[in-house]
Amino acid sequence: MAVAGLLADARQIVETARTEAANYRSQYGSPIPLRYLTDRVAMYMHAYTLYSAVRPFGCAVMMACHGADGPQLYTVDPSGVSWGYVGCAIGKAKEAAKTEMEKLKMKNMTCRELVKEAAKIIYIVHDEVKDKHFELQLSWVCEESNGLHEYVPHDVHMKAEKYAKDAMEEDSASEEEDL
Numbered sequence: 001m002a003v004a005g006l007l008a009d010a011r012q013i014v015e016t017a018r019t020e021a022a023n024y025r026s027q028y029g030s031p032i033p034l035r036y037l038t039d040r041v042a043m044y045m046h047a048y049t050l051y052s053a054v055r056p057f058g059c060a061v062m063m064a065c066h067g068a069d070g071p072q073l074y075t076v077d078p079s080g081v082s083w084g085y086v087g088c089a090i091g092k093a094k095e096a097a098k099t100e101m102e103k104l105k106m107k108n109m110t111c112r113e114l115v116k117e118a119a120k121i122i123y124i125v126h127d128e129v130k131d132k133h134f135e136l137q138l139s140w141v142c143e144e145s146n147g148l149h150e151y152v153p154h155d156v157h158m159k160a161e162k163y164a165k166d167a168m169e170e171d172s173a174s175e176e177e178d179l
Contacts (some may be wrong), residue, residue: 001014001017001061001062001063001064002061002062002064002090003059003060003061003062003090004059004060004090004091004092004094005057005058005059005060005078005091006057006058006059007059009057009058009059010059010061012057013041013044013045013057013059013061016040016041016044017037017040017041017061017063020032020037020040020041021037024036024037033067034063034064034065034067034072034074035072035074035084037063038063038074038076038082039082041061041063041076041082042076042080042081042082043080044080045057045061045076045077045078045079045080046079046080046081047080048080049078049079049080056078056079057078058078059078060075060076060077060078060090060091061075061076061090062074062075062076062088062090063075063076064141064149065141065147066141066142066143066145066147066148067147071141071142072084073085073086073087073088075088075090086106086107087101087104087106087114088101089101089121092131093125093126093127096124096125097121097122097125100120100121100124100125101121104117111140111142111143111144112144112156115138115140115152115156115157115160116159116160116163116164118138118160119136119138119160119161119163119164120160120163120164120167120168122134122136122164123136123164123165123167123168124167124168124171136157136160136161136164137151138151138152138156138157138160139151139152140152
């Protein structure tokens with residue numbers, strides 16, 4: 001689960017998702033399917049948009065898993081609308097990141113290649129003038145991690161970060177040549 005927005009609101013959403021997952025496990029004796037969990041969280045977030053006595057949540061949520069059906073990724077907007085994706089972004093520069101992701105042929109790429117491209121996209125959409133300095137953290141859920149959420153191995157992380165920085169330097173060099 002990844003969140004963007006107000007962290008206090010995100011904590012409430014995470015707690016709600018944990019409660020839903022625990023209730024499902026106690027009733028049915030198996031882990032909750034991601035689609036069902038996403039729907040429950042989306043309904044909860046949507047309920048907060050219906051009444052004037054409460055304010056909507058100020059965060060968006062991404063949930064992913066890797067199960068028997070393969071990888072799954074869902075996003076829930078603050079309005080309570082949920083969508084399934086192959087690749088998605090949330091947060092401040094989500095539109096620019098989505099535009100960059102649309103250029104990729106994700107279905108034909110390995111998880112290691114996708115990590116490199118994700119790092120590149122993060123560096124591309126980061127505005128050094130407006131945004132704070134950031135530390136790149138990468139994690140994955142894939143066959144290589146046996147379907148578990150784990151941080152990307154250090155060597156893969158370093159290669160991805162170098163790839164992203166090199167791509168940024170190439171971009172700035174080509175822009176200087178155009179002038």
